[in-house]
Amino acid sequence: MLHWGIILVGCAIVQSSLQATYYTVGDKWANVVQNPKHPQPLMQNSRWIINATNPHARIRVLCTDFRLAVSPPNSCKYAKVIFDDGVRKEVKCEAQWDLLVQGRSSSMSIELQVTPGGGGFLNCSAKQIAPPAEQEVIDLQPGEPVVRVAFPEVRGLDQLKVWKFRSASEDKISLQCTMGMEDRARSCDKCVKDILTIDAGEGPKQYCGSDKVVVISKEKEIKMRFETFPGTQAHIDCIAQGISGSDPNEYNNVKYSEEDSSEFGAVRGTKPTTCLCGISNKNSKRIINGRESTESKYPFMVSLRTPTNLHFCGASIISPIHILTAAHCVSKIALKNRPEPETLLPVVGTNDRMKDASHGQTQKLKVKEVFVPESWFEVKNNLANDVAILLLETPIKFSKFVSPVCLTPKLPRIVNKYIKAMGWGVTEYGNPDKLMEANVQVLDKAVCNDNAKEICFKNGKSASCNGDSGGPYVYVDPETNRYTQFSLVSYGKRGCAGKHFIGTNLAHWYDWIESTMRNTTSEYNICKKVED
Incomplete structure (x- = not known):
């Protein structure tokens, strides 16, 4: 037959x-x-x-x-x-x-x-x-931004592209790709239609299907070729980065090293600021992750409370009459209601949410008006555009224990570096009475949240949680030696136990902050570094 x-x-x-x-x-x-x-x-x-x-x-x-x-x-x-x-x-x-x-x-x-x-x-x-006439060459090195490669823009076509990733230093590079491609052929267990070919220095290897690919270069170069067959929906989404250790994510290779921070914010740097900002009151002790902050150590820190004196969010002083916080601290996420100033009680000059400071400079303030970007109200149950400014009825009395934080119009080069977070949020031991501080690592947005309006932070034992929202993420500007706020606590992916935490990128909102302040006063401006 x-x-x-x-x-x-x-x-x-x-x-x-x-x-x-x-x-x-x-x-x-x-x-x-x-x-x-x-x-x-x-x-x-x-x-x-x-x-x-x-x-x-x-x-x-x-x-x-x-x-x-x-x-x-x-x-x-x-x-x-x-x-x-x-x-x-x-x-x-x-x-x-x-x-x-x-x-x-x-x-x-x-x-x-x-x-x-x-x-x-x-x-x-x-x-x-055959080797294509053109290929995209990407140079990488540790500490530089992660490069994201998503291809193709239009799916379903007959397409081919080649990349060469090179280390600009003596370090190796890593490549991590998620794939959406045709599976291997049943008859031969080979990639036949959509083919991703990667050569990390040990010869080309082919990939297809929906697995995740993670490779580290043997030397200083990785070559990648991606071919799509007409009619399929093949696509790849990859991140490439220079690495200084064995982990494919550079942030895991960068370890926190305790340093003497007794002079951070205490002495003037090589460049001045437009007004006195970002100072710190410290003793000679070094800072250790998760340790209580000394009394009024960070004079710009604000406890945002209910009229009955219950702390619920953090904030920061940016002028004698302006306080910066998160929009979701003044407008409910589910309702996106217009803020009500009379429901807010900002308290400055204390590091204890239960009592005033011993130096007598604790101040409880009245809010006159609340400003939130209109884009915040557009989508309910969404934390996009999470920033707000409180306008006070009377100016804050500045002193050694109460003063503003510095702001910056540009996001500093701090990817994979450790910065400072602070707040009264939930810890593994419950809600602390004293202000807590922690060293938190900044991640490249391509690693966890490719959104220019937000900044990504690695979770850890000392990460932010409920009650920290609206509080500042600060770093010490090496030129001014002042604490400079570049982000504020917004939310955690999958809650406090999630892998990443997301902060609002204040550089994105700098013009809005500046114009909001200008429209409410002609006397006070943003405190920032004086550029040459």
């Missing part, structure tokens, strides 16, 4: 003449073999000759339909296809799922040989495989 793969057919007289058809192929897939009288099978000896436009290329053939007549035990008795590239021959019979043949030269002959009663169904495409 004779079968076409799994289809039963009868016998027919086979024409013995050999028909040859010639094709020239380039970098795109081209259909070279098909049944001209489909749904009738091919039942005569046929030959197709394929040549590449590039004499140094290799021919690749993919048959998405390959079903030849079968009569066990000799599966090739009635029909077979011979692939011949001049270097080797491959003979294929029976039915094949997504048959891929990779040639070793710039030409290939495909010959169908049938005997009486034989034949089959064929549909094959071919292209040349």
Whole structure:
């Protein structure tokens, strides 16, 4: 009994003449073999000759339909296809799922040989495989921003792109990709349609399917090639970065080292600020993660409370009449209601949420008006555009224990570095009465949250939690030696136990902050570094 793969057919007289058809192929897939009288099978000896436009290329053939007549035990008795590239021959019979043949030269002959009663169904495409004329070169080094590669912009097309990632230092580089591609062919366990090829220094390796790929370069270079087959929805999303250790994420290679911070914010740096800001009141002790802050150590810190004196959010002083916090501290996320100033009680000059400071400079303030970007109110249950400014009825009395924080119009180069967070939020031991401080690591936005309006922080034992919202993330500007706020606590992915924490990027909102202050007073401005 004779079968076409799994289809039963009868016998027919086979024409013995050999028909040859010639094709020239380039970098795109081209259909070279098909049944001209489909749904009738091919039942005569046929030959197709394929040549590449590039004499140094290799021919690749993919048959998405390959079903030849079968009569066990000799599966090739009635029909077979011979692939011949001049270097080797491959003979294929029976039915094949997504048959891929990779040639070793710039030409290939495909010959169908049938005997009486034989034949089959064929549909094959071919292209040349050669180094592309162009490739994108990306230089990386530890401490520099992570590079994200997402390709293609438009899915479903026949596309090819090549990247070369190079280390700009003596360190290695890592590449991590999530894939959405056709799976390996069932017949040969190979990637046949969509193919991601990565060479990290130990030879090229092919990937497909939906797995995550993580590779580290053997030396200082990684090459990546991505090919998509027409009609599929193949895509990749990769991040590449320079690494100084064995972990593919540089932030895990950067360890916190305790340093003497007794002079941070205490003495003036090489550049002045437009007003006295970002100072610190300290003793000679070093700072350790998660330790209680000394009394009024950070004079710009604000406890935002209910009229009944219950702390619920953090904030920071930015002028004698302006306080900076998160929008969700003054407007409920689910309702996006307009803020009510009379429900807010800012308290400054204390590091204890239960009592005033011993120096007598604790002040409880009245809010006159609350400003929130209109974009905050557009989508309920969403924390985008999480920033707010409180306008006070009367100015804060500044002193050694009460003063503003510095702001910056540009996001500093702090990726993978440790900065300072502070607040009265929930810890593993409950709600602390005293202000707590912690060293928190800044992550590249490409690692966790590719949003220019937000900044990503690594979770840890000393990360932010409920009650810290609205409080400042600060770093010491090396030129002013002043604590400078660049973000504020917004939310945690998957709550306090999540992998990352997200802060509002204040550099993005700097112009809005400045214009809001200008529209409410002509007397006070943002405190910032004086640039040359």
